[in-house]
Amino acid sequence: MARPKKEDALDISRRAVEETIRLLGERDDFDVPLAAVAEAVGCTAPALYGHFRNKDALLRAVHDAGFRRLYEEKLALSKRLRSDPLAYLREGTRAYVQFAFNNPTLYRLMFSPPPGVAADQDPLSSDAGASVLELAVKAIKACQKRGFLPGMDPNRYAFTYWAAVHGAVTLALQNRAPGDEARFDAAIVVIDTLLEIIAATAPDRR
Amino acid sequence: MARPKKEDALDISRRAVEETIRLLGERDDFDVPLAAVAEAVGCTAPALYGHFRNKDALLRAVHDAGFRRLYEEKLALSKRLRSDPLAYLREGTRAYVQFAFNNPTLYRLMFSPPPGVAADQDPLSSDAGASVLELAVKAIKACQKRGFLPGMDPNRYAFTYWAAVHGAVTLALQNRAPGDEARFDAAIVVIDTLLEIIAATAPDRR
DNA sequence: CCGCTAACTGAATATTGTTAAGTTTCTTGC
DNA sequence: GCAAGAAACTTAACAATATTCAGTTAGCGG
Structure with missing residues (x-):
């Protein structure tokens, strides 16, 4: 009873990541047992150690895959809305929030990972999170070309903008949003x- | 070998929380073994179950104690700087960031707790986090009395402000801050x- | 057809949260 | 004072789960 029919090695690790993401969608913490992942993939728990050094490595792969998904979703948007920077900023941010609410546990894994998962990640250069920030920087720069946020450092402002959105998302997901509105609305x-503030920085057009 | 000398029940649960906070300061995840807490307190692990229903309940107590500490630190500041709202906002926020960087794991437990810890917490009314937000609302209102942020909804603006600071802190703690500055500086x-933006909303004084 | 490697399995081990049963100390009614 | 009962802890047992180990089988090069 070893070596089932014939399984592509790449296939099994890719499917392990996919199934883990799916399983994360069904629970609210990321302590998904390795045995559950293995069963979903169709093997036993120790088999996974042939593809990932340990559980943290698997979760790190999931973490990275999450950033790739988020990046690709936002990238698709930017192609559609290239012409209107402010609309792109609005819709891109909405897509970001939507992603977080659609995959709350994955989002938490991406942005508040247990340290074993995030460990030894290069300060941020080779990190998938950097490309998400890059999108924000581009959006801010595009807004500046239309006259908004004149004279501001785009990197600094993009990070502040991203921080505000990310903070609102995590607070809302944690149910720490104020008032009686639904959590999603609180993030919106x-x-x-933020957009009001940016719009207010436009040069007068009177 | 049971029932040592005489131990105040309140004393042991208070010390359990304190020791857990201390132990959290020595590690970067909050999987501190119950046995370690028990040894620090001076008892065995099962003894803790007389004071907390389970480990999540202990961590929830730690979570709440963290908010109380944060709240008290900020409250002390507000008494000293009541006269200058913008300075209070700046110093209060700096104290907030300082707290997060001084107690990174506790901060993560407070704001990204495993769901078992945050569970059944009243939407937010009876939560200690609400009082922290209250401080922000008061600070924003005080700024408005000095002419800043005219006409804005203070609750809405306070939440946005808090979200931005919280987001910056978590991103910085996760080393997801951009550029080559130190992580703390990125949050600053x-x-x-944010303060520049608020200051820019003041009515002209020319 | 033979050995060799890769890749997986079942069983074993370690850690850790939790429960069970037993024991000792304190308290309280008499 | 003292016996009965409750309180509060102990040690031992249990359960879940990550990880390791030794064995076994499938495919492949010769």
């Missing part, structure tokens, strides 16, 4: 507030 | 950017 309100 | 820059 933050976006609207 | 966000504060400065």
Whole structure:
């Protein structure tokens, strides 16, 4: 009873990541047992150690795959809305929030990972999170070309913008949003507030 | 070998929380073994079950104690700087960031707790986090009395402000801050950017 | 057809949260 | 004072789960 029919090695690790993401969608913490992942993939737990050094390595792969998904979703948007920077910023941010609410546990794994998962990650250069920030920087720069946020350092402002959105998302997911609005709305309100501020920085057009 | 000398029940659960906070300071995840807490307190692991229903309940107590500490630190500041709202906002935010960097694991437990710890927490009314937000609302209102942020909804703006600071802190702690500055500086820059924006909303005094 | 390697399996081990049963100390009614 | 009962802890047992180990089988080069 070893070596089933014939299984592509790449296939099994790719499927392990996919199934883990799926299983994360069904629970609210990321302590998914390795045995559950193995069963979903169709093997036993120790078999996974042939593809990942340990559980943290598997979760790190999931973490990275999450950033790739998020990046690709946002990239698709930017192609559609290249012409209107402010609309792209709004819709891109909404897509970001939507992603977080659609995959709350995955989002938590991506941004508040247990340290074993995030460990030894290069300060941020080779990290998938960097490319997400890059998108924000591009969006801010595009807004500046239309006259918004004149004279501001785009990197600095993009990081502040991203921090606000990310903070609102995590607070809302944690149910720490104020008022009686639904949690999702609380995050949307933050976006609207930020966009109002940016819009107010436009040069007068009177 | 049971029932040592005489131990106040309140004393042991208070010390369990304190020792857990201390132990959290020595590690970067919150999987501190119950046995370690028990040894620090001076009892065995099962003894803790007389004071907390389970480990999650202990961590929830730690979570709440963290908010109380944060709240008290900020409250002390507000008494000293009541006269200058913008300075209070700046210093209070710096104290907030300082707290997060001084107690990174505790901060993560407070704001990204495993769901078992945060569970059944009233939407937010009876939560200690609400009082922290209250401080932000008061600070924003005080700023408005001095002419800043005219006409804005203070609750909405306070939440956005808090979200930005919280987001910057978590991103910085996760080493996802951009550029080559130290992580702490990255969070400070966000504060400065936010304060610049608020200052720019003041009515002209020319 | 033979050995060799890769890749997986079942069983074993270690850690850790939790429960069970027993024991000692304190308290309280008499 | 003292016996009965409750309180609060102990040690031992249990359960879940990550990880390791030794064995076994499938495919492949000769």
